[in-house]
Structures are given as C-alpha cells and as structure tokens.
Amino acid sequence: MPTYEYECKNCGRFETVHKMSEGPLQVCPHCGGKEIRKLISSSLTVIYKGSGFHTTDYRDASYKADASKDCAGSSSSCGSCSGGDCGSCASA
Numbered sequence: 001m002p003t004y005e006y007e008c009k010n011c012g013r014f015e016t017v018h019k020m021s022e023g024p025l026q027v028c029p030h031c032g033g034k035e036i037r038k039l040i041s042s043s044l045t046v047i048y049k050g051s052g053f054h055t056t057d058y059r060d061a062s063y064k065a066d067a068s069k070d071c072a073g074s075s076s077s078c079g080s081c082s083g084g085d086c087g088s089c090a091s092a
Contacts, residue, residue: 009035
C-alpha cells in the first residue's frame with residue numbers, strides 16, 4: 001500500500017498508509033481535527049525489502065557476500081529481516 005502525506009491545520013504534517021481505492025482522510029488520526037488536506041509528494045521512492053523481488057532474489061554472489069559482511073556485526077541482521085531470511089543477509 002502506498003504512503004500518503006497529509007497536512008493538518010492543528011498538528012502539522014504526517015504520513016499514513018492506506019489503499020489507493022480508499023478516499024483521502026477526512027479526520028486527522030492524531031488530533032481528530034477536520035481541517036486536513038492531502039499533499040502531493042515531490043518524489044517517489046520504491047524500497048525493495050525482503051524476498052520476492054527480482055532485485056533482491058537474483059543478486060549476484062558478490063553483492064550477497066558484501067551484504068552478509070555488513071550484517072555480520074548487527075544483532076538484528078540487516079534490519080530488513082528477522083535473522084538472515086531476506087536475501088540481503090544470506091551468504092553466497
């Protein structure tokens with residue numbers, strides 16, 4: 001689901017996630033204010049985390065080896081998974 005940015009007259013900017021088929025929010029989830037508007041974001045960044053994506057599943061062995069070295073000292077692996085099952089932490 002996409003992330004949308006809103007601005008509330010009372011409490012400022014915030015982000016929320018909801019389906020594209022849902023209409024824009026009418027009430028601020030933080031303060032309950034009714035004066036909010038949906039903002040147009042200037043950039044779009046797609047983040048591919050975990051398995052199931054071509055960019056993470058079919059990386060070359062050298063990339064996986066480098067990613068594994070980066071994750072080795074961390075207690076929570078790479079932060080994208082729970083212990084090495086995301087493809088980035090997997091050793092070659």
